[in-house]
Amino acid sequence: MRWIAEFAADIFRPMKKFLGPFCGSLVLAFSPAAHSADNTAAAPASVALEREVVASGLRHPWGMAFLPDGRALVTEKEGGLWLIDLSRGTRIEVQGLPDDVASRRLEPRDNSGLFDVAVDPRFAKNGRIFLSYASRGGAAADAPTTTKLISARVELGPAPRLLDVATWFEALPRSTDRFHYGGGLLLDGGHLYLTVGERHFFERDNPPVPVAQDPADRRGKIYRFSLGSAPTQPEVIATGIRATQGLARQPETGLIWFTEHGSLGGDELNILRSGANYGWPFISHGAYRDGWVPPGRSVENHAPPVFYWADRTVAPTGLTFVNDQDPEFAAWRGDLMVAGLRRGYLMRIDVEGDRVVAVDYLLEDAPVRLRNVKQAPDGRMYVLTDEADGKVIRLRRRLR
Numbered sequence: 001m002r003w004i005a006e007f008a009a010d011i012f013r014p015m016k017k018f019l020g021p022f023c024g025s026l027v028l029a030f031s032p033a034a035h036s037a038d039n040t041a042a043a044p045a046s047v048a049l050e051r052e053v054v055a056s057g058l059r060h061p062w063g064m065a066f067l068p069d070g071r072a073l074v075t076e077k078e079g080g081l082w083l084i085d086l087s088r089g090t091r092i093e094v095q096g097l098p099d100d101v102a103s104r105r106l107e108p109r110d111n112s113g114l115f116d117v118a119v120d121p122r123f124a125k126n127g128r129i130f131l132s133y134a135s136r137g138g139a140a141a142d143a144p145t146t147t148k149l150i151s152a153r154v155e156l157g158p159a160p161r162l163l164d165v166a167t168w169f170e171a172l173p174r175s176t177d178r179f180h181y182g183g184g185l186l187l188d189g190g191h192l193y194l195t196v197g198e199r200h201f202f203e204r205d206n207p208p209v210p211v212a213q214d215p216a217d218r219r220g221k222i223y224r225f226s227l228g229s230a231p232t233q234p235e236v237i238a239t240g241i242r243a244t245q246g247l248a249r250q251p252e253t254g255l256i257w258f259t260e261h262g263s264l265g266g267d268e269l270n271i272l273r274s275g276a277n278y279g280w281p282f283i284s285h286g287a288y289r290d291g292w293v294p295p296g297r298s299v300e301n302h303a304p305p306v307f308y309w310a311d312r313t314v315a316p317t318g319l320t321f322v323n324d325q326d327p328e329f330a331a332w333r334g335d336l337m338v339a340g341l342r343r344g345y346l347m348r349i350d351v352e353g354d355r356v357v358a359v360d361y362l363l364e365d366a367p368v369r370l371r372n373v374k375q376a377p378d379g380r381m382y383v384l385t386d387e388a389d390g391k392v393i394r395l396r397r398r399l400r
C-alpha cells in the first residue's frame with residue numbers, strides 16, 4: 001500500500017537561513033539577488049516534491065544498494081537485510097547474516113547494528129555484496145563491539161540467502177561504548193572505501209593520544225581496499241574521523257565527498273584526500289561536550305571541511321550526487337543530496353567543482369529523521385527514514 005503526500009518545497013528559496021564559512025575563512029555571501037524579483041521572467045516557480053512510500057515496516061533502515069535487475073538491497077539497523085522490488089513494493093528477507101551482528105538495542109541512543117551495503121560491480125558474475133556492521137566480540141548482548149566489514153555471495157531466488165561470508169576488516173580494539181561506528185561504504189574504481197568512527201560519545205573518554213589520531217588504533221579512520229576475489233589489507237586513507245557514515249563519488253570530478261557528524265554543532269562536508277588528517281578531536285567547528293578542551297596539538301596534513309554547518313545541527317549521514325537519468329531530476333544534475341537525522345533535513349547542495357555554492361533545505365514542513373538518500377541507476381530518488389516503522393520513500397519532482 002502506498003500513499004502520496006505533497007510537499008511544497010520552493011527549491012529556489014533564497015538562502016535566508018544558511019550561511020557558512022568556506023574552508024574556515026572565506027564567508028560565502030549567497031545573494032538572493034541571483035533570483036531577484038526584478039527579473040520576473042526568471043522568477044522561480046514553486047516546485048512540489050511528492051513522496052511515495054515504496055516500503056514500510058522496516059526497523060530503522062540504514063543502507064541501500066541496487067542490483068543489476070533493478071531490485072534493491074536495504075539493511076535495517078536492527079539487523080535485517082531485505083531484497084525489495086521497488087516497482088511493486090514487495091520484499092523478501094535475505095537469510096544468513098552472521099550471528100555476531102550487534103543489533104539488539106541496549107539503550108535508546110545505541111548506534112549499533114547493521115549498517116551499509118554495497119553491491120560488487122561484477123555482481124552479475126560473482127553475486128558479491130559487502131556489508132558493514134557493529135560486530136559483537138562475545139555471546140553476551142552487551143559484549144564489546146566494533147565496526148566490521150564482510151563480503152558475502154547472495155543466492156537470489158525465492159529464498160535468498162548469504163553464502164561464503166568472509167571477514168575483510170575489524171576496527172580493533174572493541175569497546176563497550178555503542179556510539180559512532182561509522183560504517184559507510186563506497187565502491188569506486190576497483191576500490192572499496194569504509195568509514196570507521198572513533199566510538200566515543202564524550203570527548204573526555206579519549207586516551208591521551210585520541211583514538212582518531214592514533215595510528216595504532218584502527219578506529220576513527222577511513223580505509224581503502226583493493227577489490228580482489230579474497231579479502232585484502234586496506235590502506236589508511238584518512239585519519240581524524242569522528243563519526244562519518246557516508247561517502248559519495250562526484251561524477252564530474254571523480255572526487256569522493258563524505259559527511260561528518262560534529263559533536264555539538266560543526267557538522268561537515270569533506271573531500272577525501274589520500275593521507276589527509278580531518279582533525280578530530282583537535283580541530284572542530286563545533287563545541288565539545290562538558291566543556292572538554294582539546295590538548296594543544298598541531299595536526300599535520302590537516303584537511304579542513306569543504307563546508308560546515310555554522311547555524312544548525314543537521315546530523316548529515318548518507319549522501320549521493322544527482323544523475324540525470326530521470327528527467328524529473330535532470331535540472332539537479334551534479335548537485336549533492338544529503339540526508340540528515342536531525343529534524344529530518346534533506347539537503348540539496350549546489351556544488352561547483354570542489355566548492356559548495358548553496359544549500360537548500362527540502363521537506364522541512366513534515367520532517368522525519370532521514371538515514372540515507374540514494375538515486376537508482378534509472379534516476380529514481382529514494383530516502384530511508386530512521387524510524388521503528390522505517391520507510392523507503394520515492395521522491396518525485398513532477399514536471400509541469
Ligand SMILES: [Ca+2]
Binds near residue numbers: 240260268278283
Ligand atoms: Ca574534521
